[in-house]
Amino acid sequence: MREADIDAVMAIERRAYDFPWTPGIFLDCLRAGYGCWLLDGPSGIEGYTVVSVAAGEAHILNLCVAPQHQGRGLAKRLLKRALDSARWYAAERVFLEVRPSNTVAIALYRSAGFNEIGTRPGYYPARSGREDAIVMARELYLPPD
Secondary structure, eight states, X not given: OOGGGHHHHHHHHHHHOSSOOOHHHHHHHHHHTOEEEEEEETTEEEEEEEEXXXXXXXXXXXXXXXXXXXXXXXXXXXXXXXXXXXXXXTXXXXXXXEOTTOHHHHHHHHHTTOEEEEEEEEEEEETTEXXXXXXXXXXXXXXXX
């Protein structure tokens, strides 16, 4: 992802979420050097992920597939890219937050070896006030040298 991609990413973000990130958040992630990856397809950008890595830990901050492209395994590909990026930077574990109402994402993360490790009360804005976040984690096992 580059700054020039933010408008296209925002078009997806706004369609996918009731409470989307702002362009400034994406710009801050790029400037901070986070792993910001796009999934391009025949019709343009189909999804993206943002991963921060520091002190042996990675955090998947955003993983999104455009609504019209969901159900084709693209989120699984993006998740693999996020995990590969974390490994590249020698992270030992990966964390993420997910809405309890996002059962499709929870199933994806569980299938990739993530486990629920806690809850962040009132973490997400929601139409009815606030929604908790499920905190999930997965260990990354690096092959021996």
